[in-house]
Amino acid sequence: MATKEIAGSMVDVNEEGFLTDFGQWNEAIAEVIAAEEGIEEMSDRHWEVIKHLQDYYKENGALPSIRKMKKSGVVDTKELYTLFPGGPLKKSSRIAGLKKPESCI
Amino acid sequence: MKKLLILGAGTAGTMMVNHLNRKLNKNEWKITVVDQHKTHYYQPGFLFIPFDTYTEKDVIKTKKQFIPKSVEYIEKAIEVIEHDKNNVVLKDGTNLSYDILIIATGSKIVPDEVDGLADEGWHKNVFDFYTIEGATALRDKLKTWEGGKFIVHLTEMPIKCPVAPLEFIMLADAFFHKKGIREKVEMTYITPLSGAFTKQNCSNVLGYLLDDKKINMVSDFDVELVNEQENFIQSYDEKKVNYDLLVTIPTNMGDDVIERSGLGDDLNFVPTHKHTLQSKKKENIFVIGDATDLPSSKAGSVAHFQAEVLTKNIMKFINEKELVQEFDGHANCFIESGFGKAFLIDFNYDVEPVEGTFPLPLVGPFSLLKETRINHIGKLAFKYIYWNMLLKGLPMPGITTQMSKLGKKI
Numbered sequence: 001m002a003t004k005e006i007a008g009s010m011v012d013v014n015e016e017g018f019l020t021d022f023g024q025w026n027e028a029i030a031e032v033i034a035a036e037e038g039i040e041e042m043s044d045r046h047w048e049v050i051k052h053l054q055d056y057y058k059e060n061g062a063l064p065s066i067r068k069m070k071k072s073g074v075v076d077t078k079e080l081y082t083l084f085p086g087g088p089l090k091k092s093s094r095i096a097g098l099k100k101p102e103s104c105i
Numbered sequence: 106m107k108k109l110l111i112l113g114a115g116t117a118g119t120m121m122v123n124h125l126n127r128k129l130n131k132n133e134w135k136i137t138v139v140d141q142h143k144t145h146y147y148q149p150g151f152l153f154i155p156f157d158t159y160t161e162k163d164v165i166k167t168k169k170q171f172i173p174k175s176v177e178y179i180e181k182a183i184e185v186i187e188h189d190k191n192n193v194v195l196k197d198g199t200n201l202s203y204d205i206l207i208i209a210t211g212s213k214i215v216p217d218e219v220d221g222l223a224d225e226g227w228h229k230n231v232f233d234f235y236t237i238e239g240a241t242a243l244r245d246k247l248k249t250w251e252g253g254k255f256i257v258h259l260t261e262m263p264i265k266c267p268v269a270p271l272e273f274i275m276l277a278d279a280f281f282h283k284k285g286i287r288e289k290v291e292m293t294y295i296t297p298l299s300g301a302f303t304k305q306n307c308s309n310v311l312g313y314l315l316d317d318k319k320i321n322m323v324s325d326f327d328v329e330l331v332n333e334q335e336n337f338i339q340s341y342d343e344k345k346v347n348y349d350l351l352v353t354i355p356t357n358m359g360d361d362v363i364e365r366s367g368l369g370d371d372l373n374f375v376p377t378h379k380h381t382l383q384s385k386k387k388e389n390i391f392v393i394g395d396a397t398d399l400p401s402s403k404a405g406s407v408a409h410f411q412a413e414v415l416t417k418n419i420m421k422f423i424n425e426k427e428l429v430q431e432f433d434g435h436a437n438c439f440i441e442s443g444f445g446k447a448f449l450i451d452f453n454y455d456v457e458p459v460e461g462t463f464p465l466p467l468v469g470p471f472s473l474l475k476e477t478r479i480n481h482i483g484k485l486a487f488k489y490i491y492w493n494m495l496l497k498g499l500p501m502p503g504i505t506t507q508m509s510k511l512g513k514k515i
Contacts, residue, residue, distance in 0.1 A: 015305050061379070062400050065261050066297065066327045066341070067218075067356070071371050077327070081342045087325035090299055103267045103298055104402050104436065105307040105450060105458055 007032045018094050022054075025097030037091045039084065046083055046095075049075050053096045063093055063101050106135050109419070110193060110203035112183060112362075114140035114168045116148070116496065117394025117408035118209030123498035124416040126173045129423075136175075137201060139193070141182040143167055146237060147491055148265070149405065152272055152441065154240035155247055156280045161237065163488065171496045183210075186366035188387050205389050205419065208368075208375055210360035212265055212395035212403055218356035219260055219328055226333030231351045234273060235265065243352065247280070252289025253349030255281075258338060259296045260328055263372075264357045265395055265403040268450075270294070271301055272441040273352065278318045279443030293321040295338070295346060300324050304457045307450075310474050314442060357403070359396050374398035379454070380430035382415045389422070391415055400454065401434040409495055410435045413506045416498075435508040437463075439484035447480035449473055453508040459515055464503040466512030473513065 001020060004013050007028035012020045017036070019025055030050065034042050042050075052074045056064050066089060070077050084091040090100050109125065111118050122138050129136065150164035172178045182196040186206070193201045214235045216223040222231065232246065233239035257274040264270075274294050281287040294301060294315065301315055301322060302308035315322055329341045337347045359373030368375050368386060376385040377397040384390040393415050394408040401407050414432040421428050434454030441447045449471045450458035462469040471480050494501060 060398075067261060068371060077329075077341045085342070087299065088327075089297075090325060100303070101262065101298055102303040103262060104438075104452065105268060105271075105302055105304055105311070105440075 016094075016100070018100060019097040022097050030095050030097065034095045037084070037095065038086075039091075039095075042095075043083075045075070045079070049080065049083060049092055050096045053092055053098060057096075057098050063089065063098060065089075065101070107133055107204045108202060109134055109136050109205045109207070110201055111136070111138040111207045111209060112140075112186070112193065113209035113211055113360075113394075113396070114138050114172060114178070115145070115209060115211045115394065116405045117211070117396075117412065118207070119145070119168070119171045119496045120408060120412040120498045121207055121209060121393060121415065122172055122176055123496070124412055125419060126176055127498070128416060128420060131175065134423075135177065137177040137179065137203075138172060139179045139181060139183055139195070139201070140168055141180065141196075143169075143180065145171060145496075147488060148235075149491070150488060151234055151237065151240045152269055152276070154237075155232075155234055155243040155273075156276055157244055157248075161241065164237070166492065183362045184365070185362065186368060188366065188368065188390060191389065203389075205391070205422065207415070207419075208363070208384070208390065208392045208396050209394050210362060210396045212357045212359055212374070214355040215358045216353075216355040218358075219353075220330040221333055222331045222353065222355060224331070224333040226331075226336070226351075230336070230349065231331065231333060231353065233353060233355060235269075235354065235357075246350070250350060252281075252286045254291050254293070254347055256293050256295055256338065256346065256348040256351045256353075258294075258328070258351060258353040259298075260354060260356050261297055263374075263403060264354050266438070267402055267404075268438055268440045270296075270354050274320055275314065275318060275443040276441055277352075278320060282444075291321070292319070293323060293346065295323040295326045295328075297327045298324065306457055306459060307474065310460065311448070314476075318443070357395075363396070370398050372398075379434070380432050381418055381428040382411055382432055383418070383422075383428060391419065391422075399434070401432075402436040402438070404436055404438060405491065405495065406437040407435070409501070410506050412498060413500075431507065433507050435506065437504065439480055439487065441481065441484055442476050445481050446476045446478055447484045448476050449480045449483065451508060451513075456508060456510070456513075456515065459513050461513035463512060464509070 011024040080088045145168040147164040153159035184194045228242040232243040363369035363373040375392045377392040395403040452458045461473045463471045
Protein backbone atom coordinates (compact mmCIF):
# COMPACT_ATOMS: atom_id res chain seq x y z
CA MET A 1 0.00 0.00 0.00
CA ALA A 2 1.31 3.44 -0.92
CA THR A 3 0.13 6.99 -1.39
CA LYS A 4 0.61 8.48 -4.83
CA GLU A 5 -0.22 11.73 -6.56
CA ILE A 6 -2.43 11.26 -9.61
CA ALA A 7 -3.89 14.20 -11.54
CA GLY A 8 -3.22 16.52 -8.61
CA SER A 9 -4.91 14.30 -5.97
CA MET A 10 -3.24 12.17 -3.33
CA VAL A 11 -4.66 8.63 -3.55
CA ASP A 12 -3.97 5.28 -1.88
CA VAL A 13 -2.91 2.55 -4.29
CA ASN A 14 -1.87 -1.10 -3.92
CA GLU A 15 1.26 -2.74 -5.37
CA GLU A 16 -0.36 -3.05 -8.79
CA GLY A 17 -1.59 0.53 -8.97
CA PHE A 18 -5.25 -0.15 -8.13
CA LEU A 19 -7.00 2.45 -5.97
CA THR A 20 -7.79 1.02 -2.55
CA ASP A 21 -10.39 3.66 -1.64
CA PHE A 22 -13.07 4.26 -4.26
CA GLY A 23 -14.01 7.47 -2.43
CA GLN A 24 -10.81 9.03 -3.80
CA TRP A 25 -11.68 8.31 -7.45
CA ASN A 26 -12.54 11.00 -9.99
CA GLU A 27 -12.58 11.27 -13.77
CA ALA A 28 -9.26 13.07 -13.99
CA ILE A 29 -7.60 10.22 -12.10
CA ALA A 30 -9.33 7.74 -14.41
CA GLU A 31 -7.86 9.46 -17.46
CA VAL A 32 -4.32 9.28 -16.08
CA ILE A 33 -4.70 5.58 -15.22
CA ALA A 34 -6.20 4.93 -18.67
CA ALA A 35 -3.13 6.50 -20.29
CA GLU A 36 -0.92 4.24 -18.15
CA GLU A 37 -2.93 1.29 -19.49
CA GLY A 38 -2.26 2.43 -23.06
CA ILE A 39 -5.62 4.09 -23.71
CA GLU A 40 -4.83 7.49 -25.22
CA GLU A 41 -8.30 8.94 -25.08
CA MET A 42 -11.36 7.90 -23.10
CA SER A 43 -14.32 7.90 -25.51
CA ASP A 44 -18.01 7.96 -24.54
CA ARG A 45 -18.04 4.18 -24.96
CA HIS A 46 -15.13 3.82 -22.52
CA TRP A 47 -17.01 5.91 -19.96
CA GLU A 48 -20.20 3.89 -20.40
CA VAL A 49 -18.31 0.71 -19.55
CA ILE A 50 -16.61 2.37 -16.55
CA LYS A 51 -19.94 3.68 -15.27
CA HIS A 52 -21.55 0.28 -15.69
CA LEU A 53 -18.74 -1.41 -13.74
CA GLN A 54 -19.06 1.09 -10.91
CA ASP A 55 -22.85 0.70 -10.74
CA TYR A 56 -22.56 -3.08 -10.82
CA TYR A 57 -19.92 -3.07 -8.09
CA LYS A 58 -22.02 -0.77 -5.93
CA GLU A 59 -24.99 -3.11 -6.18
CA ASN A 60 -23.24 -6.48 -5.97
CA GLY A 61 -20.02 -5.87 -4.05
CA ALA A 62 -18.11 -7.69 -6.79
CA LEU A 63 -17.08 -7.16 -10.39
CA PRO A 64 -19.09 -8.67 -13.23
CA SER A 65 -17.52 -11.50 -15.25
CA ILE A 66 -16.95 -11.18 -19.00
CA ARG A 67 -20.19 -13.18 -19.39
CA LYS A 68 -22.14 -10.74 -17.26
CA MET A 69 -20.74 -7.83 -19.24
CA LYS A 70 -21.91 -9.53 -22.43
CA LYS A 71 -25.39 -10.11 -21.02
CA SER A 72 -25.65 -6.58 -19.63
CA GLY A 73 -26.27 -5.19 -23.10
CA VAL A 74 -23.79 -2.37 -22.40
CA VAL A 75 -21.01 -3.78 -24.52
CA ASP A 76 -20.29 -7.02 -26.38
CA THR A 77 -17.11 -8.98 -25.74
CA LYS A 78 -15.38 -8.06 -29.00
CA GLU A 79 -15.94 -4.35 -28.41
CA LEU A 80 -14.79 -4.69 -24.80
CA TYR A 81 -11.49 -6.05 -26.10
CA THR A 82 -11.26 -3.25 -28.67
CA LEU A 83 -11.84 -0.62 -25.99
CA PHE A 84 -9.51 -2.16 -23.39
CA PRO A 85 -7.05 -4.36 -25.31
CA GLY A 86 -5.18 -7.09 -23.42
CA GLY A 87 -7.08 -7.67 -20.21
CA PRO A 88 -10.36 -5.76 -20.51
CA LEU A 89 -11.76 -6.51 -17.05
CA LYS A 90 -8.49 -5.87 -15.27
CA LYS A 91 -7.84 -2.62 -17.15
CA SER A 92 -11.37 -1.26 -16.96
CA SER A 93 -11.72 -2.07 -13.26
CA ARG A 94 -8.42 -0.28 -12.52
CA ILE A 95 -9.57 2.79 -14.47
CA ALA A 96 -12.91 2.64 -12.63
CA GLY A 97 -11.09 2.78 -9.28
CA LEU A 98 -12.24 -0.73 -8.32
CA LYS A 99 -10.49 -3.96 -7.34
CA LYS A 100 -9.30 -6.38 -10.02
CA PRO A 101 -11.20 -9.65 -10.57
CA GLU A 102 -9.91 -12.08 -7.95
CA SER A 103 -9.90 -15.59 -6.66
CA CYS A 104 -9.58 -16.43 -2.96
CA ILE A 105 -5.78 -16.74 -3.11
CA MET B 106 -48.05 -28.48 12.38
CA LYS B 107 -45.70 -26.01 10.74
CA LYS B 108 -43.47 -27.06 7.88
CA LEU B 109 -39.79 -26.46 7.21
CA LEU B 110 -38.74 -27.58 3.75
CA ILE B 111 -35.14 -28.08 2.65
CA LEU B 112 -34.34 -28.40 -1.05
CA GLY B 113 -31.16 -30.40 -1.63
CA ALA B 114 -29.48 -33.07 0.51
CA GLY B 115 -25.89 -32.34 -0.46
CA THR B 116 -23.28 -31.06 1.97
CA ALA B 117 -25.16 -27.92 3.06
CA GLY B 118 -28.69 -29.39 3.04
CA THR B 119 -27.66 -32.46 5.01
CA MET B 120 -25.92 -30.35 7.64
CA MET B 121 -29.04 -28.17 8.00
CA VAL B 122 -31.28 -31.23 8.37
CA ASN B 123 -29.10 -32.50 11.20
CA HIS B 124 -28.77 -29.13 12.96
CA LEU B 125 -32.49 -28.36 12.80
CA ASN B 126 -33.58 -31.86 13.71
CA ARG B 127 -31.86 -31.30 17.05
CA LYS B 128 -33.14 -27.75 17.51
CA LEU B 129 -36.76 -27.67 16.35
CA ASN B 130 -39.66 -28.65 18.57
CA LYS B 131 -40.99 -31.80 16.93
CA ASN B 132 -44.52 -31.20 18.21
CA GLU B 133 -44.65 -27.94 16.27
CA TRP B 134 -42.41 -28.46 13.26
CA LYS B 135 -42.17 -31.05 10.55
CA ILE B 136 -38.92 -31.14 8.56
CA THR B 137 -38.95 -32.36 4.96
CA VAL B 138 -35.95 -32.65 2.65
CA VAL B 139 -36.12 -33.21 -1.10
CA ASP B 140 -33.34 -34.46 -3.38
CA GLN B 141 -33.67 -36.40 -6.61
CA HIS B 142 -30.26 -38.10 -6.38
CA LYS B 143 -29.49 -41.24 -4.35
CA THR B 144 -25.75 -40.73 -4.00
CA HIS B 145 -23.88 -38.40 -1.71
CA TYR B 146 -20.44 -37.68 -3.18
CA TYR B 147 -17.50 -36.52 -1.12
CA GLN B 148 -16.66 -33.91 -3.72
CA PRO B 149 -13.25 -32.85 -2.35
CA GLY B 150 -12.20 -36.45 -3.10
CA PHE B 151 -12.84 -36.01 -6.85
CA LEU B 152 -9.46 -34.27 -7.00
CA PHE B 153 -7.66 -37.52 -6.09
CA ILE B 154 -9.56 -39.88 -8.41
CA PRO B 155 -7.75 -39.03 -11.68
CA PHE B 156 -4.44 -39.99 -10.00
CA ASP B 157 -5.90 -43.22 -8.59
CA THR B 158 -5.20 -42.06 -5.01
CA TYR B 159 -8.90 -42.39 -4.24
CA THR B 160 -11.35 -44.78 -5.86
CA GLU B 161 -15.12 -44.51 -6.19
CA LYS B 162 -15.58 -46.19 -2.83
CA ASP B 163 -13.79 -43.33 -1.03
CA VAL B 164 -16.24 -40.74 -2.31
CA ILE B 165 -19.62 -42.50 -2.57
CA LYS B 166 -22.24 -43.14 0.09
CA THR B 167 -26.03 -42.94 0.01
CA LYS B 168 -27.64 -39.63 0.94
CA LYS B 169 -30.24 -41.42 3.03
CA GLN B 170 -27.80 -42.68 5.65
CA PHE B 171 -27.08 -39.09 6.74
CA ILE B 172 -30.74 -38.10 7.14
CA PRO B 173 -32.32 -38.83 10.56
CA LYS B 174 -35.31 -41.18 10.52
CA SER B 175 -37.59 -38.56 12.08
CA VAL B 176 -37.17 -36.34 9.02
CA GLU B 177 -39.31 -36.85 5.91
CA TYR B 178 -37.01 -37.60 2.97
CA ILE B 179 -38.41 -37.37 -0.56
CA GLU B 180 -36.26 -38.70 -3.38
CA LYS B 181 -37.83 -36.83 -6.29
CA ALA B 182 -36.99 -34.04 -8.72
CA ILE B 183 -38.21 -30.49 -8.11
CA GLU B 184 -40.19 -28.69 -10.80
CA VAL B 185 -40.62 -25.18 -9.41
CA ILE B 186 -40.56 -23.05 -6.27
CA GLU B 187 -43.76 -20.98 -6.15
CA HIS B 188 -42.34 -18.41 -3.74
CA ASP B 189 -45.43 -16.18 -3.87
CA LYS B 190 -47.57 -19.13 -2.68
CA ASN B 191 -45.07 -20.67 -0.19
CA ASN B 192 -45.27 -23.86 -2.20
CA VAL B 193 -42.90 -26.21 -4.03
CA VAL B 194 -44.13 -28.39 -6.89
CA LEU B 195 -42.28 -31.64 -7.61
CA LYS B 196 -41.86 -33.12 -11.11
CA ASP B 197 -44.56 -35.71 -10.44
CA GLY B 198 -47.05 -32.97 -9.51
CA THR B 199 -46.82 -33.32 -5.72
CA ASN B 200 -47.30 -30.01 -3.87
CA LEU B 201 -45.24 -29.27 -0.78
CA SER B 202 -46.33 -26.16 1.09
CA TYR B 203 -43.93 -24.62 3.60
CA ASP B 204 -43.65 -21.99 6.31
CA ILE B 205 -39.88 -21.77 5.94
CA LEU B 206 -37.87 -22.80 2.89
CA ILE B 207 -34.12 -23.48 2.82
CA ILE B 208 -32.57 -23.63 -0.64
CA ALA B 209 -29.48 -25.85 -0.74
CA THR B 210 -29.55 -26.89 -4.39
CA GLY B 211 -25.82 -26.35 -4.93
CA SER B 212 -23.94 -25.62 -8.12
CA LYS B 213 -22.84 -27.74 -11.06
CA ILE B 214 -20.67 -27.52 -14.14
CA VAL B 215 -22.30 -26.54 -17.44
CA PRO B 216 -19.91 -27.46 -20.30
CA ASP B 217 -22.44 -26.24 -22.92
CA GLU B 218 -21.74 -22.65 -21.90
CA VAL B 219 -18.47 -22.67 -23.90
CA ASP B 220 -18.80 -23.19 -27.66
CA GLY B 221 -17.43 -26.56 -28.72
CA LEU B 222 -16.53 -27.78 -25.24
CA ALA B 223 -19.13 -30.57 -25.06
CA ASP B 224 -18.22 -31.69 -28.58
CA GLU B 225 -16.60 -34.88 -29.87
CA GLY B 226 -13.55 -34.65 -27.59
CA TRP B 227 -15.54 -34.47 -24.35
CA HIS B 228 -14.36 -37.19 -21.98
CA LYS B 229 -12.01 -38.46 -24.73
CA ASN B 230 -9.17 -35.94 -24.54
CA VAL B 231 -11.11 -33.09 -22.90
CA PHE B 232 -12.15 -33.67 -19.28
CA ASP B 233 -13.61 -32.13 -16.19
CA PHE B 234 -12.88 -33.53 -12.73
CA TYR B 235 -15.90 -31.92 -11.01
CA THR B 236 -18.15 -34.92 -11.68
CA ILE B 237 -17.64 -38.59 -10.89
CA GLU B 238 -17.97 -39.34 -14.62
CA GLY B 239 -15.31 -36.78 -15.54
CA ALA B 240 -12.91 -37.77 -12.76
CA THR B 241 -13.07 -41.50 -13.55
CA ALA B 242 -12.84 -40.98 -17.34
CA LEU B 243 -9.75 -38.83 -16.76
CA ARG B 244 -8.24 -41.50 -14.51
CA ASP B 245 -8.67 -44.08 -17.27
CA LYS B 246 -7.12 -41.72 -19.82
CA LEU B 247 -4.12 -40.92 -17.62
CA LYS B 248 -3.37 -44.62 -17.16
CA THR B 249 -2.24 -44.95 -20.77
CA TRP B 250 -1.36 -41.36 -21.69
CA GLU B 251 2.26 -41.03 -22.71
CA GLY B 252 2.75 -37.29 -22.71
CA GLY B 253 2.25 -34.18 -24.82
CA LYS B 254 0.65 -30.79 -24.30
CA PHE B 255 -1.31 -30.83 -21.03
CA ILE B 256 -3.58 -27.91 -20.17
CA VAL B 257 -5.50 -27.12 -17.02
CA HIS B 258 -8.03 -24.42 -17.78
CA LEU B 259 -10.39 -22.29 -15.73
CA THR B 260 -13.36 -20.92 -17.69
CA GLU B 261 -14.69 -18.21 -15.39
CA MET B 262 -15.32 -17.38 -11.74
CA PRO B 263 -17.09 -18.20 -9.51
CA ILE B 264 -16.35 -21.92 -9.27
CA LYS B 265 -16.83 -24.52 -6.60
CA CYS B 266 -13.58 -24.87 -4.63
CA PRO B 267 -11.60 -22.04 -6.26
CA VAL B 268 -8.24 -23.63 -5.39
CA ALA B 269 -9.02 -27.00 -7.03
CA PRO B 270 -7.61 -26.19 -10.51
CA LEU B 271 -4.31 -25.16 -8.98
CA GLU B 272 -4.20 -28.24 -6.75
CA PHE B 273 -5.01 -30.37 -9.75
CA ILE B 274 -2.11 -29.13 -11.86
CA MET B 275 0.36 -29.50 -8.98
CA LEU B 276 -0.82 -33.06 -8.29
CA ALA B 277 -0.60 -33.81 -12.03
CA ASP B 278 3.02 -32.61 -12.04
CA ALA B 279 3.85 -35.01 -9.18
CA PHE B 280 1.89 -37.81 -10.90
CA PHE B 281 3.83 -37.44 -14.17
CA HIS B 282 7.13 -37.37 -12.25
CA LYS B 283 6.24 -40.57 -10.45
CA LYS B 284 5.26 -42.18 -13.71
CA GLY B 285 8.61 -41.17 -15.19
CA ILE B 286 7.10 -39.15 -18.07
CA ARG B 287 7.28 -35.61 -16.69
CA GLU B 288 9.85 -34.50 -19.29
CA LYS B 289 7.47 -35.62 -22.04
CA VAL B 290 4.65 -33.42 -20.69
CA GLU B 291 4.41 -29.70 -21.43
CA MET B 292 2.18 -28.28 -18.69
CA THR B 293 0.22 -25.03 -18.99
CA TYR B 294 -2.23 -23.35 -16.61
CA ILE B 295 -4.77 -21.05 -18.30
CA THR B 296 -6.90 -18.60 -16.32
CA PRO B 297 -9.12 -15.58 -17.05
CA LEU B 298 -7.65 -13.95 -13.93
CA SER B 299 -4.39 -12.01 -13.72
CA GLY B 300 -2.45 -15.07 -12.56
CA ALA B 301 -2.56 -18.27 -10.52
CA PHE B 302 -2.51 -16.15 -7.39
CA THR B 303 -4.59 -12.98 -7.46
CA LYS B 304 -3.97 -11.77 -3.91
CA GLN B 305 -0.68 -9.96 -3.50
CA ASN B 306 0.14 -11.70 -0.24
CA CYS B 307 -0.50 -15.19 -1.66
CA SER B 308 1.41 -14.35 -4.80
CA ASN B 309 4.40 -13.14 -2.73
CA VAL B 310 4.47 -16.30 -0.65
CA LEU B 311 3.36 -18.92 -3.18
CA GLY B 312 4.29 -17.37 -6.52
CA TYR B 313 7.36 -19.61 -6.78
CA LEU B 314 5.31 -22.82 -6.94
CA LEU B 315 4.41 -22.91 -10.63
CA ASP B 316 7.87 -21.75 -11.78
CA ASP B 317 9.53 -24.38 -9.60
CA LYS B 318 7.35 -27.05 -11.12
CA LYS B 319 8.01 -25.76 -14.66
CA ILE B 320 4.33 -25.08 -15.31
CA ASN B 321 3.67 -22.44 -17.99
CA MET B 322 1.14 -19.76 -17.28
CA VAL B 323 -1.35 -18.05 -19.59
CA SER B 324 -3.30 -15.34 -17.75
CA ASP B 325 -6.11 -12.93 -18.76
CA PHE B 326 -7.46 -15.62 -21.08
CA ASP B 327 -11.23 -15.36 -21.61
CA VAL B 328 -12.22 -18.45 -23.54
CA GLU B 329 -14.41 -17.98 -26.60
CA LEU B 330 -14.37 -21.50 -28.00
CA VAL B 331 -12.80 -24.94 -27.92
CA ASN B 332 -12.06 -26.63 -31.24
CA GLU B 333 -12.09 -30.37 -30.59
CA GLN B 334 -11.38 -31.32 -34.22
CA GLU B 335 -8.07 -29.46 -34.22
CA ASN B 336 -7.49 -29.56 -30.44
CA PHE B 337 -7.05 -25.92 -29.56
CA ILE B 338 -8.65 -23.47 -27.19
CA GLN B 339 -9.19 -19.84 -28.26
CA SER B 340 -9.81 -16.58 -26.41
CA TYR B 341 -11.93 -13.57 -27.42
CA ASP B 342 -8.80 -11.70 -28.43
CA GLU B 343 -7.85 -14.66 -30.64
CA LYS B 344 -5.05 -16.18 -28.60
CA LYS B 345 -4.85 -19.88 -29.46
CA VAL B 346 -3.37 -22.62 -27.30
CA ASN B 347 -3.02 -26.18 -28.63
CA TYR B 348 -3.51 -29.20 -26.40
CA ASP B 349 -3.26 -32.96 -26.49
CA LEU B 350 -5.06 -33.33 -23.17
CA LEU B 351 -7.30 -30.56 -21.85
CA VAL B 352 -8.60 -30.55 -18.28
CA THR B 353 -11.09 -27.73 -17.89
CA ILE B 354 -13.24 -26.31 -15.16
CA PRO B 355 -16.38 -25.32 -17.10
CA THR B 356 -18.76 -22.53 -16.10
CA ASN B 357 -20.40 -23.28 -12.73
CA MET B 358 -24.09 -22.53 -12.36
CA GLY B 359 -26.85 -23.00 -9.82
CA ASP B 360 -29.62 -25.54 -10.40
CA ASP B 361 -32.10 -25.12 -13.26
CA VAL B 362 -34.98 -25.09 -10.76
CA ILE B 363 -33.72 -21.70 -9.56
CA GLU B 364 -34.06 -20.32 -13.09
CA ARG B 365 -37.51 -21.90 -13.57
CA SER B 366 -38.60 -20.30 -10.31
CA GLY B 367 -37.31 -16.84 -11.21
CA LEU B 368 -35.13 -16.80 -8.09
CA GLY B 369 -31.62 -16.53 -9.52
CA ASP B 370 -29.10 -14.23 -11.14
CA ASP B 371 -27.74 -14.93 -14.64
CA LEU B 372 -25.78 -17.91 -13.30
CA ASN B 373 -28.84 -19.22 -11.39
CA PHE B 374 -27.32 -18.33 -8.02
CA VAL B 375 -29.82 -16.99 -5.49
CA PRO B 376 -29.34 -13.38 -4.30
CA THR B 377 -28.73 -13.70 -0.55
CA HIS B 378 -27.98 -11.33 2.33
CA LYS B 379 -24.30 -11.86 2.98
CA HIS B 380 -24.29 -11.89 6.80
CA THR B 381 -27.71 -13.48 7.59
CA LEU B 382 -28.22 -15.96 4.68
CA GLN B 383 -31.81 -14.80 4.20
CA SER B 384 -32.83 -14.58 0.54
CA LYS B 385 -33.29 -11.09 -0.85
CA LYS B 386 -36.60 -12.06 -2.44
CA LYS B 387 -38.63 -13.39 0.49
CA GLU B 388 -38.20 -13.30 4.26
CA ASN B 389 -39.15 -16.94 4.77
CA ILE B 390 -36.65 -18.23 2.21
CA PHE B 391 -33.06 -18.85 3.29
CA VAL B 392 -30.14 -19.98 1.16
CA ILE B 393 -27.00 -21.92 2.04
CA GLY B 394 -23.88 -23.38 0.41
CA ASP B 395 -23.04 -23.22 -3.28
CA ALA B 396 -26.58 -22.08 -4.20
CA THR B 397 -26.01 -18.52 -2.89
CA ASP B 398 -24.65 -15.61 -4.91
CA LEU B 399 -22.36 -14.61 -2.03
CA PRO B 400 -18.74 -13.64 -2.64
CA SER B 401 -17.68 -16.31 -0.14
CA SER B 402 -16.00 -19.43 -1.56
CA LYS B 403 -18.16 -22.31 -2.72
CA ALA B 404 -16.72 -24.97 -0.41
CA GLY B 405 -17.73 -27.48 2.24
CA SER B 406 -16.00 -25.61 5.05
CA VAL B 407 -17.94 -22.48 4.12
CA ALA B 408 -21.22 -24.40 4.16
CA HIS B 409 -20.25 -25.73 7.60
CA PHE B 410 -19.73 -22.22 8.99
CA GLN B 411 -22.88 -20.98 7.24
CA ALA B 412 -24.91 -23.85 8.72
CA GLU B 413 -24.07 -22.74 12.24
CA VAL B 414 -25.20 -19.18 11.53
CA LEU B 415 -28.27 -20.25 9.57
CA THR B 416 -29.41 -22.59 12.37
CA LYS B 417 -29.33 -19.62 14.74
CA ASN B 418 -31.23 -17.49 12.26
CA ILE B 419 -33.93 -20.06 11.60
CA MET B 420 -34.55 -20.15 15.37
CA LYS B 421 -34.55 -16.33 15.50
CA PHE B 422 -36.98 -16.18 12.59
CA ILE B 423 -39.34 -18.70 14.20
CA ASN B 424 -39.27 -16.73 17.44
CA GLU B 425 -39.76 -13.44 15.58
CA LYS B 426 -36.43 -12.07 16.77
CA GLU B 427 -33.94 -10.05 14.75
CA LEU B 428 -31.58 -12.19 12.65
CA VAL B 429 -27.90 -12.33 13.61
CA GLN B 430 -25.42 -10.84 11.14
CA GLU B 431 -22.79 -13.42 11.95
CA PHE B 432 -21.68 -15.03 8.72
CA ASP B 433 -18.35 -13.38 7.92
CA GLY B 434 -17.39 -15.32 4.77
CA HIS B 435 -15.11 -17.63 6.75
CA ALA B 436 -13.42 -20.34 4.68
CA ASN B 437 -10.76 -22.85 5.59
CA CYS B 438 -9.13 -24.89 2.83
CA PHE B 439 -6.23 -27.28 2.49
CA ILE B 440 -4.42 -26.95 -0.83
CA GLU B 441 -2.55 -29.98 -2.11
CA SER B 442 0.73 -29.12 -3.77
CA GLY B 443 2.01 -32.59 -4.66
CA PHE B 444 4.75 -34.90 -3.30
CA GLY B 445 2.89 -35.42 -0.01
CA LYS B 446 2.69 -31.75 0.88
CA ALA B 447 -0.07 -29.19 1.21
CA PHE B 448 -0.68 -25.71 2.46
CA LEU B 449 -3.64 -24.30 4.32
CA ILE B 450 -5.56 -21.05 3.99
CA ASP B 451 -8.04 -19.47 6.41
CA PHE B 452 -9.79 -16.25 5.43
CA ASN B 453 -13.09 -14.36 5.32
CA TYR B 454 -14.84 -11.54 3.42
CA ASP B 455 -12.42 -8.93 4.77
CA VAL B 456 -9.18 -10.68 5.71
CA GLU B 457 -7.09 -12.27 2.96
CA PRO B 458 -5.16 -15.50 3.56
CA VAL B 459 -2.05 -14.75 5.63
CA GLU B 460 0.79 -16.70 7.22
CA GLY B 461 0.58 -18.12 10.72
CA THR B 462 -0.50 -21.26 12.57
CA PHE B 463 -3.92 -22.94 12.79
CA PRO B 464 -6.09 -23.52 14.71
CA LEU B 465 -3.92 -22.72 17.75
CA PRO B 466 -1.65 -19.65 17.85
CA LEU B 467 2.05 -20.72 17.67
CA VAL B 468 1.17 -24.39 18.24
CA GLY B 469 -0.73 -25.18 15.06
CA PRO B 470 -0.34 -28.02 14.24
CA PHE B 471 -1.10 -26.65 10.79
CA SER B 472 0.82 -23.86 9.07
CA LEU B 473 -1.01 -21.21 7.09
CA LEU B 474 0.23 -20.31 3.59
CA LYS B 475 3.16 -22.70 3.94
CA GLU B 476 3.84 -26.05 2.30
CA THR B 477 4.13 -28.78 4.94
CA ARG B 478 3.65 -32.52 5.30
CA ILE B 479 1.30 -32.17 8.24
CA ASN B 480 -1.03 -29.96 6.18
CA HIS B 481 -1.23 -32.83 3.68
CA ILE B 482 -2.11 -35.25 6.48
CA GLY B 483 -4.82 -32.77 7.52
CA LYS B 484 -6.23 -32.82 4.00
CA LEU B 485 -6.41 -36.63 4.01
CA ALA B 486 -7.94 -36.69 7.51
CA PHE B 487 -10.62 -34.35 6.27
CA LYS B 488 -12.40 -37.22 4.50
CA TYR B 489 -13.05 -38.87 7.86
CA ILE B 490 -14.13 -35.58 9.41
CA TYR B 491 -16.49 -34.90 6.50
CA TRP B 492 -18.35 -38.22 6.67
CA ASN B 493 -18.37 -38.53 10.45
CA MET B 494 -18.63 -35.00 11.82
CA LEU B 495 -19.31 -32.33 9.23
CA LEU B 496 -22.40 -33.86 7.62
CA LYS B 497 -23.85 -34.62 11.04
CA GLY B 498 -23.56 -30.95 11.94
CA LEU B 499 -21.11 -31.58 14.77
CA PRO B 500 -18.73 -28.77 15.77
CA MET B 501 -15.07 -29.10 14.79
CA PRO B 502 -12.90 -28.83 17.91
CA GLY B 503 -10.92 -25.60 18.09
CA ILE B 504 -12.38 -24.16 14.90
CA THR B 505 -14.69 -21.20 15.34
CA THR B 506 -17.56 -20.17 13.08
CA GLN B 507 -16.17 -16.67 12.69
CA MET B 508 -12.61 -16.40 11.46
CA SER B 509 -10.12 -15.95 14.30
CA LYS B 510 -7.19 -13.55 13.90
CA LEU B 511 -5.16 -15.32 16.59
CA GLY B 512 -1.90 -16.86 15.43
CA LYS B 513 -1.97 -14.92 12.17
CA LYS B 514 0.49 -12.42 10.75
CA ILE B 515 -1.99 -9.65 10.08
